[in-house]
Ligand SMILES: Cc1ncc(COP(=O)(O)O)c(C=O)c1O
């Protein structure tokens with residue numbers, strides 16, 4: 048497996064969008080998907096158009112409408128396999144990879160990851176419900192969240208998933224809700240490890256000043272409390288450092304901290320078996336991004352847990368990790384239709400597409416960078432520098448500043464890369480735009496996985512009280 052990015056990007060900059068494609072020299076399954084800008088199956092076909100999963104993207108838009116999320120099954124499955132295979136290569140204990148479904152939670156995605164032997168991390172009753180409806184086994188579902196409601200906790204207890212407890216209120220509520228239930232409820236405890244990393248402030252979670260998890264200072268009192276709770280079975284400990292991380296060092300440091308916690312928990316005779324090191328591996332959004340490969344990330348974690356256990360002569364715990372973005376981010380593109388444009392002489396040209404911050408809120412939220420290509424003419428020289436704007440009534444609704452594109456015309460299909468994670472899952476109906484459809488593509492076949500919302504969907508939850516009806520003519 049290669050651990051270096053393998054785009055065809057020349058040092059002198061990009062000449063055509065074809066250079067965003069992965070270098071096809073190594074077999075695609077040996078490329079780490081999170082290091083590619085486009086899905087692994089992306090090709091330029093003999094009409095000079097972008098093809099993903101054997102499907103022409105321009106034709107997909109004609110068939111399914113615009114905008115359109117196009118998810119490449121092969122890329123998602125390759126990520127799943129690379130995580131699993133790396134654990135079996137580098138860890139001699141038991142291991143489980145669970146999908147952080149906040150990245151993109153829907154029935155089809157749950158079904159794909161489950162079929163690859165992954166479990167799932169959910170953070171709300173809604174994500175939990177979806178995972179169950181997709182047929183996921185409760186023993187592989189882990190329920191996170193820093194403010195789970197009583198009814199969400201009740202739902203989790205009934206389903207029998209593992210609950211990752213975040214705070215005292217939750218611990219007390221669970222104690223109350225589990226009274227009288229014979230089978231103890233499986234829980235894990237989330238602590239903030241106090242490990243810093245370089246990522247956007249909004250997506251850091253491992254530093255001590257975080258809303259997530261117990262403070263490590265309260266560890267002994269939490270353990271002590273649990274020794275007196277026969278209805279709760281504390282099977283493990285959890286920590287998550289943050290998201291879109293390129294450094295390996297924080298994940299090299301985390302295991303020794305967690306092994307210390309583990310030993311302390313053992314001293315309280317808790318039935319502890321698992322360590323969950325969270326997710327966080329970054330992906331390549333632009334050619335300047337250089338994340339480690341999936342294999343390298345897993346290797347660092349496995350080696351560091353193994354070394355920490357050896358130092359204190361502890362047998363290996365069951366190791367769990369929960370990647371989201373690095374599993375699905377690079378597997379999807381969003382295809383938009385180009386509309387109006389506006390050139391402000393000496394300043395910039397705005398090129399507008401038929402979606403924007405409602406289907407991808409990451410640029411406006413985190414100033415995230417993306418790359419785009421015109422799917423109709425992949426080998427056309429990139430002679431234009433334009434600002435790709437969305438159609439929302441918001442000046443900040445810009446998807447890409449200074450995108451390098453060929454000359455465009457209304458009706459062209461503009462594809463934004465790396466939109467598999469935190470796009471659909473963070474989408475909204477701002478300005479009452481219906482959410483786009485999503486399809487999964489594989490070997491020339493395209494299947495709908497999320498229907499395009501309709502105007503009827505937009506008003507489905509609206510209520511018009513009778514006393515207001517009279518005011519309408
Ligand atoms: C608890 C937890 N686990 C897993 C993840 C997944 O992170 P990522 O998508 O960066 O892999 C997150 C998001 O940051 C998280 O908060």
Ligand SMILES: N[C@@H](CCCC[NH3+])C(=O)O
Nearest residue numbers: 149250290291409468469
């Ligand atoms: N929503 C963030 C990631 C959040 C990770 C969850 N704790 C993003 O789009 O980058």
